[in-house]
Amino acid sequence: MPKLGMEPIRKEALVKATIVEIGRVGSLDVTVSQIAKRAGMSSALAHHYFGSKEEMFLAAMRHILTLYGAEVRGALAAAEGPEGRIRAILRASFSPGNFRREAVSAWLNFWVLAQSVPEAKRLLAVYQGRLQSNLVAALRPLAGRRAVEIAESLGALIDGLYLREVLKSGPPDGAVAVAFALRHLEAELEQGVGE
Amino acid sequence: MPKLGMEPIRKEALVKATIVEIGRVGSLDVTVSQIAKRAGMSSALAHHYFGSKEEMFLAAMRHILTLYGAEVRGALAAAEGPEGRIRAILRASFSPGNFRREAVSAWLNFWVLAQSVPEAKRLLAVYQGRLQSNLVAALRPLAGRRAVEIAESLGALIDGLYLREVLKSGPPDGAVAVAFALRHLEAELEQGVGE
Amino acid sequence: MPKLGMEPIRKEALVKATIVEIGRVGSLDVTVSQIAKRAGMSSALAHHYFGSKEEMFLAAMRHILTLYGAEVRGALAAAEGPEGRIRAILRASFSPGNFRREAVSAWLNFWVLAQSVPEAKRLLAVYQGRLQSNLVAALRPLAGRRAVEIAESLGALIDGLYLREVLKSGPPDGAVAVAFALRHLEAELEQGVGE
Amino acid sequence: MPKLGMEPIRKEALVKATIVEIGRVGSLDVTVSQIAKRAGMSSALAHHYFGSKEEMFLAAMRHILTLYGAEVRGALAAAEGPEGRIRAILRASFSPGNFRREAVSAWLNFWVLAQSVPEAKRLLAVYQGRLQSNLVAALRPLAGRRAVEIAESLGALIDGLYLREVLKSGPPDGAVAVAFALRHLEAELEQGVGE
DNA sequence: AATGAATGAGGATTCATTCAT
DNA sequence: GATGAATGAATCCTCATTCAT
Numbered sequence: 001m002p003k004l005g006m007e008p009i010r011k012e013a014l015v016k017a018t019i020v021e022i023g024r025v026g027s028l029d030v031t032v033s034q035i036a037k038r039a040g041m042s043s044a045l046a047h048h049y050f051g052s053k054e055e056m057f058l059a060a061m062r063h064i065l066t067l068y069g070a071e072v073r074g075a076l077a078a079a080e081g082p083e084g085r086i087r088a089i090l091r092a093s094f095s096p097g098n099f100r101r102e103a104v105s106a107w108l109n110f111w112v113l114a115q116s117v118p119e120a121k122r123l124l125a126v127y128q129g130r131l132q133s134n135l136v137a138a139l140r141p142l143a144g145r146r147a148v149e150i151a152e153s154l155g156a157l158i159d160g161l162y163l164r165e166v167l168k169s170g171p172p173d174g175a176v177a178v179a180f181a182l183r184h185l186e187a188e189l190e191q192g193v194g195e
Numbered sequence: 196m197p198k199l200g201m202e203p204i205r206k207e208a209l210v211k212a213t214i215v216e217i218g219r220v221g222s223l224d225v226t227v228s229q230i231a232k233r234a235g236m237s238s239a240l241a242h243h244y245f246g247s248k249e250e251m252f253l254a255a256m257r258h259i260l261t262l263y264g265a266e267v268r269g270a271l272a273a274a275e276g277p278e279g280r281i282r283a284i285l286r287a288s289f290s291p292g293n294f295r296r297e298a299v300s301a302w303l304n305f306w307v308l309a310q311s312v313p314e315a316k317r318l319l320a321v322y323q324g325r326l327q328s329n330l331v332a333a334l335r336p337l338a339g340r341r342a343v344e345i346a347e348s349l350g351a352l353i354d355g356l357y358l359r360e361v362l363k364s365g366p367p368d369g370a371v372a373v374a375f376a377l378r379h380l381e382a383e384l385e386q387g388v389g390e
Numbered sequence: 391m392p393k394l395g396m397e398p399i400r401k402e403a404l405v406k407a408t409i410v411e412i413g414r415v416g417s418l419d420v421t422v423s424q425i426a427k428r429a430g431m432s433s434a435l436a437h438h439y440f441g442s443k444e445e446m447f448l449a450a451m452r453h454i455l456t457l458y459g460a461e462v463r464g465a466l467a468a469a470e471g472p473e474g475r476i477r478a479i480l481r482a483s484f485s486p487g488n489f490r491r492e493a494v495s496a497w498l499n500f501w502v503l504a505q506s507v508p509e510a511k512r513l514l515a516v517y518q519g520r521l522q523s524n525l526v527a528a529l530r531p532l533a534g535r536r537a538v539e540i541a542e543s544l545g546a547l548i549d550g551l552y553l554r555e556v557l558k559s560g561p562p563d564g565a566v567a568v569a570f571a572l573r574h575l576e577a578e579l580e581q582g583v584g585e
Numbered sequence: 586m587p588k589l590g591m592e593p594i595r596k597e598a599l600v601k602a603t604i605v606e607i608g609r610v611g612s613l614d615v616t617v618s619q620i621a622k623r624a625g626m627s628s629a630l631a632h633h634y635f636g637s638k639e640e641m642f643l644a645a646m647r648h649i650l651t652l653y654g655a656e657v658r659g660a661l662a663a664a665e666g667p668e669g670r671i672r673a674i675l676r677a678s679f680s681p682g683n684f685r686r687e688a689v690s691a692w693l694n695f696w697v698l699a700q701s702v703p704e705a706k707r708l709l710a711v712y713q714g715r716l717q718s719n720l721v722a723a724l725r726p727l728a729g730r731r732a733v734e735i736a737e738s739l740g741a742l743i744d745g746l747y748l749r750e751v752l753k754s755g756p757p758d759g760a761v762a763v764a765f766a767l768r769h770l771e772a773e774l775e776q777g778v779g780e
Numbered sequence: 781a782a783t784g785a786a787t788g789a790g791g792a793t794t795c796a797t798t799c800a801t
Numbered sequence: 802g803a804t805g806a807a808t809g810a811a812t813c814c815t816c817a818t819t820c821a822t
Contacts, residue, residue: 006802026310028222031795042804047797105310111361112307115221115300125362153379157348160355166306167320184348187382198785198822205785226812237787242814393801393806400806416700417613421791432808437793495700501751502697505611505690515752543742543769550745556696557710574738577772591781616816627783632818 011049011059013039018060023102028057028109058119061110065127068098072134085138089131090181093158094174101172104165131155142189150188157184205244206254208234213255218297223252223304253314256305260322263293267329280333284326285376288353289369296367299360326350337384345383352379400439401449403429408450413492418447418499448509451500455517458488462524475528479521480571483548484564491562494555521545532579540578547574596634596644598624603645608687613642613694643704646695650712653683657719670723674716675766678743679759686757689750716740727774735773742769 017039021030032053036043050056075088092098114121135151143150161177212234216225227248231241245251266287274283287293309316330346338345356372407429411420422443426436440446465478482488504511525541533540551567602624606615617638621631635641660673677683699706720736728735746762 010802027307032797033795043796044798044804044806045802048803053796108310109307111358112222112304115303115361121362128359128362149375149378153352153375156355156359156375157352157379158355159358160351160353163306163354163358164323164351166310167316167323180344180348180351183344184352184379184383187385188379190382190385198820199783201785227814228812238813239787239789239815240785243786246814248813393799394804396806417697422793423791433792434794434808434810435806438807443792498700499697501748502612502694505693505751511752518749518752539765539768543765546745546749546765547738547742547769548745549748550741550743553696553744553748554713554741556700557706557713570734570738570741573734574742574769574773577775578769580772580775595781617818618816628817629783629785629819630781633782638817 007049010039010041010045013041014046014049014056015059015063018056019064019106020102022060022109023105026105028113032056054117057110057113058117058123060106061113061120061123064098064103064106064110065123068092068127069130071095071097072131076134082138082141086135086185087178087182089134089138090158090178091174093131094161094172094177094181096174099162099165099172099174099177101165104162104172107162108166128155131158146188150185153188154181154185157181202244205234205236205240208236209241209244209251210254210258213251214259214301215297217255217304218300221300223308227251249312252305252308253312253318255301256308256315256318259293259298259301259305260318263287263322264325266290266292267326271329277333277336281330281380282373282377284329284333285353285373286369288326289356289367289372289376291369294357294360294367294369294372296360299357299367302357303361323350326353341383345380348383349376349380352376397439400429400431400435403431404436404439404446405449405453408446409454409496410492412450412499413495416495418503422446444507447500447503448507448513450496451503451510451513454488454493454496454500455513458482458517459520461485461487462521466524472528472531476525476575477568477572479524479528480548480568481564483521484551484562484567484571486564489552489555489562489564489567491555494552494562497552498556518545521548536578540575543578544571544575547571592634595624595626595630598626599631599634599641600644600648603641604649604691605687607645607694608690611690613698617641639702642695642698643702643708645691646698646705646708649683649688649691649695650708653677653712654715656680656682657716661719667723667726671720671770672763672767674719674723675743675763676759678716679746679757679762679766681759684747684750684757684759684762686750689747689757692747693751713740716743731773735770738773739766739770742766 014035017035018030021035021038022028025034031043032046033043035056036046039046046056050059072089072092075092076085079085079088097103110120110124114124132151132155135154136147139147139151158181161180165172165177209230212230213225216230216233217223220229226238227241228238230251231238234241241251245254267284270283270287271280274280292298305315305319309319327346327350330349331342334342334345353376356375360367360372404425407425408420411425411428412418415424421433422436423433425446426433429436436446440449461482462479465482466475469475469478487493500510500514504514522541522545525544526537529537529541548571551570555562555567599620602620603615606620606623607613616628617631618628620641621628624631631641635644656677657674660677661670664670664673682688695705695709699709717736717740720739721732724732724736743766746765750757750762
């Protein structure tokens, strides 16, 4: 008797194991066996479910980006006012669920993957596009036509803060990162006001 | 007496080939043979001069960071006034020599390398430290005690802009990046004034 | 469910192939591929089961020493009287199963291995210790306190005869070797009597 | 101007370095570069003088066997009476010059070499032949027609004692070995007397 | 005489992937 | 569904040897 509904459970376990292993090793030089072992199954089964190592990586990317997207959406739903929406996006971006060592490590490696795997590039582009439109929507009432460029610089700053987390030791501090980004934003907005 | 003085020539060729290959493949999954072939020699010779693949990567990192450092130093030497110094740093950061596809790709991969190779981490930390102190020195007259935090956010922004170049197509446009960073900076400085 | 229970079969095939190849080449300069090919499998599988070439060598050593030990034990079980026990040990030592060209060659190479691999050294020491105590036990009733030194010299003689077999051509002649050792032994014992 | 008479000096340095390195590593897995470096020259020069690694090994063998032969000859010249001659041979065999760790190690490795290199086999056979005839000559007056077999067993015992030195720790003790061999010999001779 | 330069050949080891059961 | 078995294809690295100077 086949166990019913094993597939999603197995897949999820593999996706999580993939992220953990990438985070542990710090690169994509992770073997399917390592991942499968951590997920509690044989490497053959991992291939059975994903077809190839690359597909596992892509699934892991989707998982991380989906998680991020969900968190942002949730935060936005509870936010009020333009500024509140921006704060919500930032807080979600640096929430403990996203801004944790192994996720940051995986995320960085996905940028590398994007250089050689088109689908990975597409996924990152989608994520970036969503972030950008969310920011623009929230900024429009505050910054008018400057919303686009401010959004872009805020987005780049967020990515830069993620990147730099790699060199730091100790657990990531999301609050500090949010404060940084907010200060930057206020500066930009004040400038707009001053025009 | 044998042919002499080949070492520096070979090493330089290998370092350049390493960067080219990393840029071409988009990851550190380059074989020593590929690199050596592009540098016009056997892989055995590459090992003879560098001892290991990792050492070649580190040499390539040092090369890129040294190049960057030299360009910044040169630009600073010709700069006048605090603002001029900042512009110099930014222009050097996004100069065609540094802000080119293959160098950006290599640079991104070095961040990944830094997660598993301590020496790579150290090198990046040194580069980051220099950038920070250069920025702080230039910002001090303009922003007083806020110099440090502005420098940090400016640094993160620069890294973010580098990172995002990965998703773009076409040759990197340094001018746009500089403009972005400058706008951000002006906003930060104005804010200080408004306090 | 997959094909099962291959491990012991494969391992045994590899161990035997290792001995054959060492005997054929006359040194430890055998490639894993050669061994694996002779054992009828890929070198990758050999590594899968043994982890490393060195482990294969050690397994081959254990095999040879175990074989030897078993033969001695068997012969001792059927032996009667002190002299009978000694004859049994000698006959086992030079039995066709142990005293054959390829086993002698492998044995010699294991002595070399013992110089650089501690575990190999340990194995040889264990074998030597067992031989010594077996001999002493059998000699005690015949030679009293001289048993120890006679055993030692008999052991060294056995090893010397093995060693010298290397230079000979044609199949080893165990009978001659046994006769040699027995004559030596009788001389030693008579001397004791004469005291 | 070529340095005159460099060749023998270089060659000797290489031969000694070969023995040292084999002793150090405990096997013939020594690189020409290691040997050359220890001899204070480039590996290219080593090849210039010996043509190949194998030739270096053979030269080292000749060196060791020559040394041994010379010592035996010297000792024999000063010996008096049959028993004195035998003692001389044994003492030479286990003299500090021959019975030292690195020489024993090299000697063992040469037995291995003899299995695949005919010239090495020939050299060992020559050494063994000389030892045998020396022993027979000395034993004839004492043991008559039994001289041959006693010589052979004494020779095997010597080789066995050399071999077993490999497992021991601490510097070889020639005196003990000589005593061992002498006791064995006396036993053999007494037996002859008793016939 | 002497050596730095250079390489071809090879060898241990790894790994994604496939397959039979 | 699940996995042990199995391998081909790499890849890093080593090394004896050659050569130009």
